[in-house]
Amino acid sequence: MSTPETVTESVDPTLERPVVTIDSGQVRGIWREGSAAFLGVPFAEAPVGPLRFEAPVPVAPWDGVRDAAELGPTPQRKQLAEITLIPEPSIPGDSTLNVNVYTPSPGAPDAALPVLVYIHGGGYTAGSPASPWYDGRAFNRDGVVTVSISYRLGFDGFGYIEGAPSNRGVRDWLLALDWVQRNVAAFGGDPARVTIAGQSAGGGAVLTLLGMPAAQHLFRSVWCLSGAVADVTEARARTFAETLARLAGVEATRDGFASLPETRVLELQDAATNPDDLDPMAGVAAMLQDGLPWGPMIDGDLITRPTLDSLRSGVGGDKPLVLGATDDEFTMATDAQKNKLRFVPASLVLGRLLTDRDRRKAYLAANRPQRRKGTAAMLGRFMTDSMFRAPIVRVAEARAAHPTWVYRFSWASPKLGWAAHCLDVPFWFDCLDAEKVDFIAGDNPPQALASELHGAAVSLVLEGAPGWRAWSDAPGATRVFGGGVRAPSVLADGYAEVRALV
Template structure:
């Protein structure tokens, strides 16, 4: 069975695809869920894929919206694969061609601040989930200005429309790969986690999934005014009218090169860049457009959209402390209260926050600013989301294991544990030579339990407000904290 002669072949609506066997499960890579967004389809809504004759090879990752940046180093290895046909999915399954298997399905949306990231990362390989009886799909979507920029005369939120189109593809085709379209869990990390929360609050997406897991997800709704301002600035930098035809006349590579400067002032100071992010949010991302996204996501969730869907969400303890850590020499003699005063103007809020974070304060001012940045972007947003859900089934967790190489529970550190891919390329750089197997077993096991059974294995916040599973915390502390996010309450 594990030979080229017996390669797995699955027939879906556009045609047949041939994958590859890998130790008992199959991978089908680079299957188009929409036509290439080029030519007349650039800046258009995703168009259904054209059918093909014969059997299409699906043995290599398809083109990515991420483009190569020589010398770029990211926490997650996410390769850039050249090509135009960037709207594709990768399917990993233990039961190809067997609709009767009806296995639960995980659809994973990669992160990258809506401007970077790739579904072709070795960390997102679905083999461990396949081992545990879960069909896994990773999806691509348009990034940056191409995916999210405001363009007069073009559909808004094209990247969001790509998410919807990929989920529609799953509904139409996943049974042929052994998956159950009625048991689809969407998940994602960082911007992908934000995508999960946005989809959770979208009425138009409710029929496309039945549960959700957001890793380090922050709700990032870009205002229409900010989106229009950034697009106008980009047009000026490119020397074209701020119209669909104007932007279409600029090569993709040129727009990618200009989009960062158009969104925010250039700064080589990481603390200044972090301050801009805290004050203004992500430069490109899902926009309140009055059409697809009619109102802010948190408002929609508070009004009950997605309340029938179980949700797990969590964050790492020190997502961005490695950024402020780079400035700890400069901050060594600056009192934490003084440094934080530049970010938190309300004296009472600042006092309560510092009191609740006394242990972090003892680690120095850089540690306090890193924790505050983490709390502003992720952890306070998490608490707001949980509380906005009211009685909807919701579970919260923290990832607290400290990286031996990065020295904090940093952004992206949880991903190889969640996917149970500790032997994958790049893991040792962020998790050291001997990442704890028991932690991967616990976190991945919780994900599998949730995807298969609808519960991750600890008390829901709904039943016990504040209840938080702590992954990788101190051995002396309980695995479930009675109020795991008490330290962010001053910011909520």
């Protein structure tokens, strides 16, 4: 029997804190403005020691009442400080596989409220569920139980190890969702009405799960924000593992990798996938062509084929899907090069990334307004389109007649100058007053826009549709959030600019 970090034998009624009984024991949460939070509740044993490279093991029952008043340890041991715009703290500790549950009806199984499960992003190597932006207050206000989950990251979660279970991070998602099925009723949720959602790598995660036959019983609908699907090939994953082992001076075996402290793996995993002699443009080209180096792997077991092929075959076709992206996910990053690129033609820069001349001409012609903003802006838009926006069209087309809605987030932050990566997240969660939102959205972000986007999310969770015409009914139909007062809210072909890349 595992021992909780804090155990009491009886509930102190003077604390007036909610206590819920789940299949592993009792947990005591905290009240906050009419809803309750149960933080850091473990769904699996700590993935350390002999369990480090194993599939997640369901947490053993405990005696007494486990305190759930503080966020639990996070798998994240470093932050992507140079590119992330979301405050996602790293919390030390071993019991990193945990969930946070936010609910307006703790201990009321008859409430049967719909459930939202959120998977954080971070390129599959960083990020954590501990962000104040992922707090479920607004969804609780709208009658939705909200759960944020953690999962192993980087090499520990996704690296290839001979003799170890593949896709350990994916298996963490599956066990967390299974935990929700078994326990969310105790928090007032309905396990038959679960929506999964995520942003960036988390968006890729929910698309991966949507395309997995083994996951179909775990959720009812999906919302994908700026999804980055990995679909790493086994051969590529083997190469990265061998390179990491060579850099560490160990055998590329389970024992060899187990001899490395997690801190050493973190030092080396970037070097294993980014050769020092690769010039910046070649690095960009490699990322756009090959995708992310760490993430779900096509292992022939848990994941048998690329996600797009799976969706095209009809897997997940009965589940409503909403997906979209910001207009300029990467343009803020390329802005740093705008002086260097000022006099370099966009066609010349893109020539190294989009080698097919006819496609390049068609793409540039379709993006004349962006091209007029300069070569750096055009490069940022191309990277955005290649990584996020063109895949949206591919997924929507692969789903054919299955219920699919597409949107764009077009509001440009006055602080950043663009509709940048992560900007939509506090609007989606309707938490514009949360910590550091002003850093990304300025001092007075439009609440009306948050109400629109968050309202659409609530509509999907409650009713199975977000409230505008589906792409599956009218191919190309795209809801535009924040496009301006005079702009139409729904475009007939909102992703026309990326057609040359599809």
